[in-house]
Amino acid sequence: xxxxxxxxxxxxxxxxxxxxxxxxxxxxxxxxxxxxxxxxxxxxxxxxxxxxxxxxxxxxxxxxxxxxxxxxxxxxxxxxxxxxxxxxxxxxxxxxxxxxxxxxxxxxxxxxxxxxxxxxxxxxxxxxxxxxxxxxxxxxxxxxxxxxxxxxxxxxxxxxxxxxxxxxxxxxxxxxxxxxxx
Amino acid sequence: xxxxxxxxxxxxxxxxxxxxxxxxxxxxxxxxxxxxxxxxxxxxxxxxxxxxxxxxxxxxxxxxxxxxxxxxxxxxxxxxxxxxxxxxxxxxxxxxxxxxxxxxxxxxxxxxxxxxxxxxxxxxxxxxxxxxxxxxxxxxxxxxxxxxxxxxxxxxxxxxxxxxxxxxxxxxxxxxxxxxxxxxxxxxxxxxxxxxxxxxxxxxxxxxxxxxxxxxxxxxxxxxxxxxxxxxxxxxxxxxxxxxxxxxxxxxxxxxxxxxxxxxxxxxxxxxxxxxxxxxxxxxxxxxxxxx
Numbered sequence: 396x397x398x399x400x401x402x403x404x405x406x407x408x409x410x411x412x413x414x415x416x417x418x419x420x421x422x423x424x425x426x427x428x429x430x431x432x433x434x435x436x437x438x439x440x441x442x443x444x445x446x447x448x449x450x451x452x453x454x455x456x457x458x459x460x461x462x463x464x465x466x467x468x469x470x471x472x473x474x475x476x477x478x479x480x481x482x483x484x485x486x487x488x489x490x491x492x493x494x495x496x497x498x499x500x501x502x503x504x505x506x507x508x509x510x511x512x513x514x515x516x517x518x519x520x521x522x523x524x525x526x527x528x529x530x531x532x533x534x535x536x537x538x539x540x541x542x543x544x545x546x547x548x549x550x551x552x553x554x555x556x557x558x559x560x561x562x563x564x565x566x567x568x569x570x571x572x573x574x575x576x577x
Numbered sequence: 578x579x580x581x582x583x584x585x586x587x588x589x590x591x592x593x594x595x596x597x598x599x600x601x602x603x604x605x606x607x608x609x610x611x612x613x614x615x616x617x618x619x620x621x622x623x624x625x626x627x628x629x630x631x632x633x634x635x636x637x638x639x640x641x642x643x644x645x646x647x648x649x650x651x652x653x654x655x656x657x658x659x660x661x662x663x664x665x666x667x668x669x670x671x672x673x674x675x676x677x678x679x680x681x682x683x684x685x686x687x688x689x690x691x692x693x694x695x696x697x698x699x700x701x702x703x704x705x706x707x708x709x710x711x712x713x714x715x716x717x718x719x720x721x722x723x724x725x726x727x728x729x730x731x732x733x734x735x736x737x738x739x740x741x742x743x744x745x746x747x748x749x750x751x752x753x754x755x756x757x758x759x760x761x762x763x764x765x766x767x768x769x770x771x772x773x774x775x776x777x778x779x780x781x782x783x784x785x786x787x788x789x790x791x792x793x794x795x796x797x798x799x800x801x802x803x804x805x806x807x808x809x810x811x812x813x814x815x816x817x818x819x820x821x822x823x824x825x826x827x828x829x830x831x832x833x834x835x836x837x838x839x840x841x842x843x844x845x846x847x848x849x850x851x852x853x854x855x856x857x858x859x860x861x862x863x864x865x866x867x868x869x
Contacts, residue, residue: 400730434704439739441831442746443746451760473611476834477696480696497629516636522626536623561781
């Protein structure tokens with residue numbers, strides 16, 4: 396016991412001990428609750444059981460009706476993250492009848508009264524229609540910066556694929572969204 | 578001289594300064610990397626869709642309108658990025674100036690939250706840089722050492738926690754878990770780049786379910802091995818190797834980018850073993866020590 400790390404911190408500096416102990420307790424608490432609150436992180440990545448799926452969905456971005464954007468062209472990974480993740484989030488919102496999925500999640504988890512009490516935070520937490528409408532103009536600006544090509548139009552195709560052995564087979568391609576610069 | 582008390586290796590103020598230089602040099606490299614990735618705040622092009630999800634820290638930030646205020650005004654975002662770089666450089670030059678370190682931590686926290694919220698996903702790979710500066714916020718060299726060791730425990734916890742989540746959710750027993758992760762995460766790459774070397778490698782791996790599922794289980798076991806680090810420092814050099822191997826595995830099989838997290842692996846390095854002989858040699862050269 397006397398050789399433990401926290402005991403030595405306690406002997407050295409009580410304030411430091413309390414800070415470390417509280418951080419430890421809150422981190423363990425966040426993990427037991429399964430909800431991350433920065434900086435009490437949860438490291439549960441890839442622990443959910445992956446269920447076999449019939450099809451995988453890929454979003455393909457084409458700019459100016461001619462240039463397919465390949466996020467993998469850019470080995471710098473955070474660029475890829477910003478090319479793909481906000482688009483995927485936008486699609487989730489659209490697939491949820493243009494309602495922010497976080498809003499739906501909280502509505503499902505909280506009682507109506509409790510959810511109402513978050514009213515003052517709604518603008519800060521959820522993406523409203525105005526922000527959703529501003530997504531493609533933003534995406535065009537970001538794509539212009541990354542590709543150094545002025546973007547006049549964006550076409551997003553949703554491609555459904557499945558694996559036949561190691562090979563990828565395309566089942567369908569359909570237009571998810573098209574945007575043109577006004 | 579550095580000394581060991583129980584399992585803690587104490588670094589001297591001289592060593593602390595050099596460790597700080599390593600940390601802030603890597604942090605600066607990461608920020609330069611972000612510049613070339615087009616992900617500094619002035620490069621985000623005034624993003625609109627946020628993702629605070631159910632993280633109260635993000636809620637507070639958005640309630641205060643900090644992410645939208647900074648990214649919404651180009652020159653303010655430029656100023657912010659300039660301050661982030663400046664304080665990082667100042668921390669490198671003057672690692673003993675606590676308010677530089679505190680300023681950097683505050684700015685990096687805002688950058689971290691803004692990067693994640695407008696990226697539409699709460700990524701964890703920048704967490705290392707968010708926490709690495711904390712031990713340099715104290716002047717007392719013993720407090721620094723306890724905080725540095727605290728970070729080592731944080732790294733051990735991260736991998737142990739990842740192991741426990743997989744273990745108790747029985748993911749390691751789930752049939753084809755590794756293969757299904759690879760199929761899901763590499764589908765876009767295989768579709769967009771069917772003729773590359775890596776596409777060939779993935780197609781080959783997709784025909785080796787034993788190998789891919791075995792790699793997932795091996796990765797889970799490697800994460801579990803970090804539990805040892807809570808009881809002894811004796812195996813830190815092996816844990817250091819594993820902490821490098823694991824992000825490589827995440828990248829290769831799951832297309833997950835975790836390399837920036839490697840900065841926390843510095844807490845597994847015995848800097849005393851690196852610096853002490855060098856310092857001894859320098860003193861000898863200067864004539865401060867006389868060889869017997």
